Amino acid sequence: MAFPEYVRLVEVGARDGLQNEPNPVSTETKLELIDRLGAAGISYIEAASFVSPKWVPQMGDAREVMTGIQRRPGITYAALTPNIKGLEGALETGVQEVAVFGAASESFTQKNINCSIAESLERFAPVIEMAQKAGVPVRGYVSTVLGCPYEGEIAPQKVAEVSKTLFEMGCYEISLGDTIGVGTPLKAKRMLEAVNRHIPMEKLAAHFHDTYGQALANLYAVLEEGISVVDSSVAGLGGCPYAKGASGNVASEDVVYLLHGLGIKTNINLQLLAETGDWITRSINRPNRSKVGVAFMAGKASS
C-alpha cells in the first residue's frame, strides 16, 4: 500500500506530555505551549484532561486551560473526558472535541480508570451519547495495544474487540496506543491488521510511545499500511501516570521530519515546532527527547 499524501498530527504534548510531570506546570505555560503549537501549524491540539485531580493533579486546571486558549481558526482544541462529570466540565468550556479512553488490558483499565473493560464501555456510552447530542465529536483511545505494564503481551484480537466496540458506540476515530512503547514494526502491523478487519484504516490513528526507541520504526510500518493520523508530543514529552517507566510519546518534530522526508504533507513548520520543543523543555527543565529538535536548535545556534 502507498503512503498517504497528507498526515494529520494530533499533538498531545499539553495533555499526555504534561500529565505526569512531578512539578506543577503553570496554566500560563500550558497556554503558551498551546499557542506556540498552533502557530507552528498543528491543526489538532489535545489541550487538557477533565479527570479527577486526585488521580492526575497536573490536569487539575483543565477548565482554566480550555477557557484561556486564544483559539486560532482551523484548529481543533480537544480534551479527555472519562465520564459524565468530565464531559460536563469540558462542554462548559466550549470544547470542540472530546476523547474517551479505554484499554485492551483488564489490569491497566483497573489501574487507570478504576473499573473493568466492560464497566468502562458502559461508562463511555452515556458520555458519547451526550457529546453527540451537544454536537461534539468523540475520539476513542485504546491503550496497551502492543503490551501492558501489568499483563505483558496483549492479543491483537482483544485490541480489535475493544476498538470495534468503541467505534460502533460512536467514536469517529480510534487511536491505538502503545502506552509503554514496547511494540516493534511487525507486531504493530499485525495488531493493525486485526483492528482493520473491523474498522476502516482512515478511522484509525497511531499513538506510539518511544520507551524502547521503536516508535518511528513502528510508525513507518503503519504508515505503509495506510495510517494517516499520528499522535505525537512535542519534544517527546510525557508518560502515563499508570504505566511506570513509560517514556514520552514519539516526538512531534521527529515525526514531521520523517513524514516530510517521505514526501508526505503535514502543513507544519518544523522550525517553529523545534523552537517550541526547545522552549517548553527549558521552561519545565526537562531534556529534549526529540533528536530532530535538538539537531535543529544546534544548527541554529552554530549558524
Ligand SMILES: CC(C)(COP(=O)([O-])OP(=O)([O-])OC[C@H]1O[C@@H](n2cnc3c(N)ncnc32)[C@H](O)[C@@H]1OP(=O)([O-])[O-])[C@@H](O)C(=O)NCCC(=O)NCCSC(=O)C[C@@](C)(O)CC(=O)[O-]
Ligand atoms: C475515571 C476516574 C475519575 C474514576 O475514579 P473513581 O475514583 O472510580 O471515580 P468516582 O466516580 O468514584 O469519583 C471519585 C472522586 O473523583 C471525582 N471525579 C470523578 N470524575 C471526575 C472528573 N471527571 N473530574 C473531576 N473529578 C472527578 C468525584 O467527584 C469524586 O470526588 P470526591 O467525592 O471523592 O471528592 C479516575 O480513575 C480518573 O480520573 N482517572 C484518570 C486517569 C488518567 O487520566 N490517566 C491518564 C490518561 S490515559 C493515558 O494517558 C493513555 C493515553 C490516552 O494517552 C493513550 C496511551 O498512551 O495508551
